[in-house]
Amino acid sequence: MSDVKISSNVIWTLPFFSKLNDVEKAELLKVANFRHVKRGETLFLQGDRLTHFYWVCSGAIRQFRVTPDGRELTGAIRTEGDVLYDPDARQREQHHAMNARAVQETSLLAIPASWIDEHIKLWPHLADHFMTLLAGRAQEALIDTEHQATMNAAQLVSCFLQKLCVLHHFDPHGFELPYSKSLIASRLGMELETFSRTLPKLREVGITVTGKHVAFDNISLAQSHACNACTVTEECLTHAAMQEMATRSVGNYKKSGQ
Amino acid sequence: MSDVKISSNVIWTLPFFSKLNDVEKAELLKVANFRHVKRGETLFLQGDRLTHFYWVCSGAIRQFRVTPDGRELTGAIRTEGDVLYDPDARQREQHHAMNARAVQETSLLAIPASWIDEHIKLWPHLADHFMTLLAGRAQEALIDTEHQATMNAAQLVSCFLQKLCVLHHFDPHGFELPYSKSLIASRLGMELETFSRTLPKLREVGITVTGKHVAFDNISLAQSHACNACTVTEECLTHAAMQEMATRSVGNYKKSGQ
DNA sequence: CGATCGTTTGATCCGCATCAAGATAGGTGG
DNA sequence: CCACCTATCTTGATGCGGATCAAACGATCG
Numbered sequence: 353m354s355d356v357k358i359s360s361n362v363i364w365t366l367p368f369f370s371k372l373n374d375v376e377k378a379e380l381l382k383v384a385n386f387r388h389v390k391r392g393e394t395l396f397l398q399g400d401r402l403t404h405f406y407w408v409c410s411g412a413i414r415q416f417r418v419t420p421d422g423r424e425l426t427g428a429i430r431t432e433g434d435v436l437y438d439p440d441a442r443q444r445e446q447h448h449a450m451n452a453r454a455v456q457e458t459s460l461l462a463i464p465a466s467w468i469d470e471h472i473k474l475w476p477h478l479a480d481h482f483m484t485l486l487a488g489r490a491q492e493a494l495i496d497t498e499h500q501a502t503m504n505a506a507q508l509v510s511c512f513l514q515k516l517c518v519l520h521h522f523d524p525h526g527f528e529l530p531y532s533k534s535l536i537a538s539r540l541g542m543e544l545e546t547f548s549r550t551l552p553k554l555r556e557v558g559i560t561v562t563g564k565h566v567a568f569d570n571i572s573l574a575q576s577h578a579c580n581a582c583t584v585t586e587e588c589l590t591h592a593a594m595q596e597m598a599t600r601s602v603g604n605y606k607k608s609g610q
Numbered sequence: 611m612s613d614v615k616i617s618s619n620v621i622w623t624l625p626f627f628s629k630l631n632d633v634e635k636a637e638l639l640k641v642a643n644f645r646h647v648k649r650g651e652t653l654f655l656q657g658d659r660l661t662h663f664y665w666v667c668s669g670a671i672r673q674f675r676v677t678p679d680g681r682e683l684t685g686a687i688r689t690e691g692d693v694l695y696d697p698d699a700r701q702r703e704q705h706h707a708m709n710a711r712a713v714q715e716t717s718l719l720a721i722p723a724s725w726i727d728e729h730i731k732l733w734p735h736l737a738d739h740f741m742t743l744l745a746g747r748a749q750e751a752l753i754d755t756e757h758q759a760t761m762n763a764a765q766l767v768s769c770f771l772q773k774l775c776v777l778h779h780f781d782p783h784g785f786e787l788p789y790s791k792s793l794i795a796s797r798l799g800m801e802l803e804t805f806s807r808t809l810p811k812l813r814e815v816g817i818t819v820t821g822k823h824v825a826f827d828n829i830s831l832a833q834s835h836a837c838n839a840c841t842v843t844e845e846c847l848t849h850a851a852m853q854e855m856a857t858r859s860v861g862n863y864k865k866s867g868q
Numbered sequence: 869c870g871a872t873c874g875t876t877t878g879a880t881c882c883g884c885a886t887c888a889a890g891a892t893a894g895g896t897g898g
Numbered sequence: 899c900c901a902c903c904t905a906t907c908t909t910g911a912t913g914c915g916g917a918t919c920a921a922a923c924g925a926t927c928g
Contacts (some may be wrong), residue, residue: 354865380787401906417756419756419760425756425759425760427752439744439745439746439748439749439752440745440749440752442678449749461727476731479737479741481740482741483737483740483744486697486741486744486745486748487697487698487744488697489748490744490747490748490751491697491707493697493751493754493755494685494698494751495746496751496755497685497754497755497758498675498677498683500755500758500759501683501758501799502677502679503680504883504884505883505884506925515773525624532905532906532907533906534906534907535905541759541883542885543884543885543886543887544906544907545883545884545886545906545907546883546884548907548909549884549908549909563807563892563893563907566661568920586907602772622916643889715890719919762915762916763916790873790874790875791874791875792874792875798918800873800917800919801877801916801917802874802876803875803877803916803917803918804917806876806877807877807916819917821875
């Protein structure tokens with residue numbers, strides 16, 4: 353509900369709305385709304401009715417689920433430009449399946465879900481953006497699963513640090529962690545203790561972490577260790593080697609035989 | 611390339627094409643194609659150009675990725691009615707990110723990707739189906755991740771067995787496993803040995819497995835143990851209790867405080 | 869009847885979680 | 899500016915679940 357004049361500039365820089373024409377922009381502004389949440393404040397909870405879609409303009413939102421035994425699983429940390437959109441909502445008819453809470457002070461663009469539902473049929477590029485978004489989320493999740501299944505703590509951490517660095521355009525030679533270590537550990541699906549113990553070990557692969565300060569001493573070395581399927585600039589690509597192995601394998605589900 | 615007359619009946623039973631009118635059906639048949647693969651045969655590999663989308667008419671296809679160290683990760687087992695659609699393909703421009711291989715003799719409906727690309731803009735319900743599909747895949751992946759993170763081997767197995775039973779409309783009081791145990795273990799992200807050792811333990815929760823034969827002795831007992839967030843008929847629902855816990859928690863990422 | 873595939877069972881090991889103290893840092897009030 | 903407090907992180911000791919290595923077992927098949 354704050355200054356809309358400032359914020360309306362922000363909207364059009366979001367990839368989601370960058371292709372709108374002036375008429376469409378005007379229409380969008382009629383229903384768009386701004387919402388600010390303070391650090392630790394909750395945006396919505398699992399089971400809440402889905403009333404709005406949110407675009408993060410600044411700050412960071414942690415999305416998480418709470419398991420029956422009370423453990424919190426951090427699904428994603430959404431930052432500037434990201435959308436809070438529950439893929440599940442499409443099926444479970446307008447109810448959130450995740451909780452969303454502000455990591456820091458955060459401002460969001462809120463657009464009524466009903467408006468989106470109507471206009472997704474009318475504006476083709478909107479539908480297109482949503483399909484891309486959904487595909488991206490599906491892919492994200494697959495990569496996450498693959499990482500959890502194949503990488504150990506050290507690899508997960510260094511992979512995370514590198515993606516973080518690229519995503520936020522940090523200087524690889526030295527930057528500060530934007531989140532608490534507890535949050536990062538949770539995002540990586542490990543305990544804080546494990547995360548903490550892992551950091552010193554990363555020195556071997558050229559990553560020095562002191563307090564909140566991170567430095568990649570030798571970028572290429574860190575790269576090769578981090579994640580065999582990730583590079584700093586691109587996510588888990590398919591390698592020729594991987595394909596070749598698949599060709600050779602026959603039918604056992606363990607290792608590719610030769 | 612077998613008998614199209616038989617198969618054309620099959621197509622319209624797929625949820626994907628059930629809403630087409632006669633003109634559209636005719637048009638689809640012009641480009642639709644059938645493909646048969648034998649047990650163990652490969653449909654496509656990571657990195658292959660994506661030329662067709664496939665709908666499984668009968669049989670089962672294992673989708674998997676091969677990690678650089680040669681381990682095969684089974685992402686999904688697609689059966690009758692499922693679509694082989696790589697969410698990643700949308701971004702990585704027409705290349706498969708997964709391998710697909712027949713578990714059993716399988717017949718598929720193949721539709722050229724180019725035709726889909728064109729018609730997705732023309733036929734609104736087609737776009738809608740794809741969005742639902744993508745949303746479903748994203749959701750599937752999230753649930754998978756959550757399961758891997760929170761459940762032990764026994765829970766994973768019993769959850770799998772129950773979903774299997776429901777999905778294939780098996781009799782809970784006794785049915786045969788449709789896949790090899792190695793395949794199931796791989797799908798669950800565990801070693802065959804672990805899977806094998808887990809089966810006897812399930813007797814405690816009312817699941818008896820002898821050879822390939824599975825029986826749920828006490829269905830409600832098995833349910834409550836299997837997966838706190840799953841029921842036999844529905845996947846991982848949000849519970850009121852879970853929401854309540856989230857409300858009480860404040861900011862630590864481990865357990866919800868009170 | 870040996871050969872191969874799929875599975876079981878046993879023995880051992882390792883990574884991470886868990887429990888339990890300390891240590892450091894950031895913030896507040898005196 | 900310091901004393902105090904709490905949040906956040908580090909470090910240590912221990913245990914467990916599942917991976918790994920190894921071997922035997924049972925079925926199916928040529």
